[in-house]
Amino acid sequence: MFHRSFCQAGSDVRGFTGIKRCRSCTTESCPGLYAIRKSNMSKPLKIGLVGTGSIAHAHLPAFKQFPGRVQITAVCDIRQQAADRFAELAGTDVVFTDFERMLKEADIDAVDICTVHNQHRHQVIAAAEAGKHILLEKPMGITLDECREMLKATDAAGITYMIAQCLRYLPNSQWVRQRIIEGEFGDIWALRSDNFASMVPPKSKIDTDKSTGPGIWYLDGKQAGGGALISQSTHHIDLFRYYIGDISRVTATSWTDHPFFINGAEESIAATMEFENGAVAQVLSSWASRTPWNHHYWLLGELGSVTSRLMPGSSPAEQYIGPLDVSLPRFDDDKSSRAFVPLDIADTDLPTHLPFVNEILHFADCCQSGAEPLSSGTDNLGTMKAVLGIYESAKTGQPVSLADI
Template sequence: MCAQPIGIGFIGTGGISRAHAKAYQQFPELAKIVAVCDVDAARAEQAREEFGASFACTDMAELLARPEVQAVSVTTPTALHAPAAIAALEAGKHVLCEKPMAASAAQAKAMVKAAEQSGKTLMIAMKWRFRPETLAARQAVVDGKLGDIYFARAIGWQHKGVPARPSFTRKELAGGGGMMDNGIYNLDTVLHILGHPRPLAVSAQVGAWIGPRGSKNWQVEDFTVEDFGACFVRLEGGCALFFAHSWHVNLPEDWGIGVTGTTGGLAFDIVMAKPLKILHGEYDDIQDITPDPMPEGNKTLGDFAYEIREFLTALHEGRPSPVPGDPFYYSNVIFDAAFESARQGREVTIEW
């Protein structure tokens, strides 16, 4: 429980840190940004001034040693998420970590273990968890409106969506490419709606078809991640999941999520603004049961502000993490299995 505003530190001050900072600044009664860290000293100093912090450094250990820092936002490239989050947790700080959770399942599990051992909160910054569509869809599943669920899909077809910066396109920094970077939105959302069943096996086609062709926006030698991934995932309980994402496909843009069961189904597309529709009933009597009004969720506050408020409120009230690392790390298990399946050219079984 916290009576005073929580002191916030930033590890990494790249683009996404601005969204976090603006959100924290909306809740001065809950938090105050006090310190920032970035390997680039000039960028750290710029963020210190912009965020209203009193301290900036280039060494993460310096920031974590400061007692006024009670919680941190980890907004580094993905490959650095786990080292930063684990160090922060071990230093007794609460952690809000940007998505994707980590570069591998092993790293993600280590983050979960560090949170458990420290007793501190680890929240993954997955803003779609709080969308009205996600909340209503999850509730329909909890209420049994879809019956026995046997198939789900989570598609992310982008058009000209390559983020042409090395922190996204070099594997040693990003961990993975389009499938991980933006695919995590739809993948985590559908897994959450389903109640996070464990993935049991994955068969995947993963690779880079667009990046190596080059563009005026990036250098070919800087493109070492996948730009496309398509996966058939067998989930615990008998549900099959088709998950696919690409930064660029020559198809209409599509971010559709769909779930179907024996007595109902649902579908929506957040990016393309296709509203949620929930159907329920038997073959001869299917009814539209989409809630009206929808849950409020983050509709009024917006994605980042709502997410940050949830994090801060959980800390102030001593509540569990709104988006805990376990079972969020299942997404990394699927990513790892997809890469391995593509390498072997066959379905791979996941050992638990």
């Protein structure tokens, strides 16, 4: 089922890195997934951040905790007051409301793009043409044509292009992936992703003749590229690919008749993903179900399983990066055979237990070394093919082979 990737030197690997080798291997093709690179940057990477919404605030601790490695030297937002407020938090007085002007005038090596989804293509291409390294918040784009255009531009520019798929940078995720590679879970046969939230009132409670909806960008298919799936479930879809490999075929059904969702954005969707190794995943995502915030996944193997812990009352971000419970023979004892136990990663090779911090430091190291990031744009095309293939299947009512799109 799952094909392991081993270093050609047979090394014992223990961390993640974009550098394609592990500690004891000089082979360029070694995946080196568990040998985190020690930074030897002589000066911090200077970054211009664009888009000062909630995800930008999640990125901020990296710059506060590691100023010797990464610094925000410019801030850009189309809202002057929002840009000013974030710049004060970031410790810079260099503020722009025009992205192209920031690229031309600011003292920056790279950009951290935290904007609305339909702005990604233009901003990535502009930054690549300006010779800036790029950290882009997910999703990469809202169409596959956009994603491919961005890859073409970044490849031509020769810059580092990384997608901020934060779940890959959790110590728990790294631990689970390594155990999968070593065969400790046996064959992985199924995964499941649940992402639910009561974002909107029930359709039955809305006067459609009077309501114009809340006007929020992520409920607008033209701005977000979709609804619940592209904004929520992209996280788990990417993590599942990281765990067990690429997806070959998808089938989906969506619900798109809630009046608050416009331009094709779905309020709810159900999908099945078939992986190249024979495993199957279910994806359920909804912003119109009466439920507390719920971001949760399962991984099921013949020898072990993983479930992310339900955390009622916690924030969405806390749930995405929350604790895991694991069932494996190594944790069995006479009293609790096959029981779930909390996965407690007390010691980690990663810089912190915060994925946003880890991913930004990894980005900085890759910019300095020229190594391919763990969540590169090239790799992320596979995630976007799955997400956008699910939308195509929901639209046509037919299975979609990802090799054909």
